[in-house]
Amino acid sequence: MTTNPNNFSRREFIIKIGKFSLVLTLPLPACGGKKKTENAPVCLAALTHDEKTFSALADTIVPGCQTDPSGAPGAVEACALNLIYDDKMPIVEVATLLVSLLDGAARDLYQRDFVDLNLEERTQAVLESEKRLPLLSWLLKLIRSAFYVGYFSDIGLKYLGYPGPNLGYVNLGFSFGEKMSEELTPDGNLP
């Protein structure tokens, strides 16, 4: 794991300096040149080659505003890097291996590093990488979860129109409220 001279983990370091607002000076992911708002997440910035590679991977799995023609946010804006570099996740320990895998596939297909490819090329490189290491699909799930689960930010949930957890839908018409089909059994159980 990347550390700074004060022996903080990189994640701790970013969080700590974020408290002093210095984090605003970092190239944080943002869409359409919008300023950081109150609810905007503090995403880790991609500074090293490994981090830039994972950021490019995240942008391949759920393309964000730099890639999606609609300008809608994606996994990068949902702070997928924070999850990849979360100490509780097993990715950090094999980060270099995974980057080598992606770069290896990218060079074999296009003679360039993964971060230098366009979306279509990155897509093909990910597919090739999955063939070489089926375990990669777990990293893809993790990246998708940053966007669709929404624990660092609700940016993906808002994009989908999901209102989020709540006190329940009893009074919000969750049911059609009427019989929808004939039934085979008297009590829900087959004999």
Added chain:
Amino acid sequence: MAEKVDVVIVGSGFGGGIPALRLAEDGRKVVCLEWGKRNTAKDFLQSWDPRYLATLYNVLNSRDFTMWVRRARTLGGGSVLFSGACLRSPREVFDYVDLTGYKVWPDEITREVMNPFYDLVEAKLKIRQVRWDEVPKAGGTFAKMLANLGKTCDRTCFDYENCLQCGFCEAGCTYSRKITLLDTYIPEAESLGAEFRTECEAFDLEKEPGGYRVRYQDRYGNWQEIEGGLVILAASAIETPCILLRSRAHLPNLSSQVGKNYNNNGDIAFYFLLPEGWPSAELYKGRTNAAVMCYAFWAEHRITFHPGCNPPGIFSAVEIHRRAGPGSLPWGLEHKQMVKKYYPDRMLGVLAIGLIDSVGEVGITEDGRPWVDIPMTAYLQNYISRVEGVMQTIAEGNGAELLYTALDGYEHGDAHCLATCRMGRDPARSVCDPYGEVHSYPGLFVSDGSTIPAGTGVNPALTIAANAERIADYIVKNR
């Protein structure tokens, strides 16, 4: 010198929590070892954050990474974290004969034999069939799809009271609306002196004069030993065989079938893309299991279907995709656009459950860690094709499109793990006898999903629970 009690139970889910009460009621001194924490409603979150779920579940990859299985890791086990669907297995389940001609359920166990034990669990957990106005729109939509084909669809039975339909059943009910073992069997057992030791993980056991000694690691990482005149293993269909396999040096006469015959209940997940113009299915509103069950294909195919409600997190865990064309990958720009366009109004998830032969296996690595494997055999592929054919019929009959899960079109079920220590009369074909007692080892019982000899045709929780009641009844009367 090891601590001694009458009964040591490993696992506090349906398989362990139920015998704990019944044996405590019989005056036995019971200690139950549970590897998870004592979580209650105040500890649960409405979240699918994998870091949170990792505190409740233990997830295991298959060796070829084509599937994963999850085991509950909390006091009360699966009763706390399952969808709440409680259905009786149809009669034909107990008559199932596999491809080798082997009748997998022992003759002693029939639906009629199970009925009184189903009654016990249903009464204790207040299980009842939901009303139509308690069926989420996802369930109503699926019922309508079947009605359009002239097929039936039945309302499901649950152990809920006044469900708020928030959709986080499998992350732990934050509103205490699911009636679990934490509300019933476990506190009742504790009131009778049973002790539930949480964060205690059993490793192995060995035979001692007058019983068995269980070795476990406590919450502080210290190794402990406890002896029981009886030992009941109920640590899940993944962990229970692993405990036995780790104990093989001490229990040399164990059946060769330990860990064999892993059965995922024939689970296959599909998604329908509903046609335009239909009322919104509102996928995110409603209990995880969308409260209807289709039995219409049971007689011909031995398959049942039920839909689910899912928050968007489903798109991270399940690889929902089209078979061809835009959206044929479970990620990427086209996938994102497909999800945006159709979720939550028109993407409806459905789980198929079917009677299939047991072709998987659970084992341990050299250092004793579990592995699981379900090879993709021609037999399984044929079953998948059969299920897909039925689903395609439902889709086409409604102008819907059938979507797929996982890159090969087959998402193995991850929660309905069965049959790894199956019951039977023949030690060459089974691990324990029809009452859960391990062949050659009197006083050593198994009472969880691993004893269930094959698929249950429906969600297996109620059958696992009723079977645990049946085994507990046998022990009380005979041991």
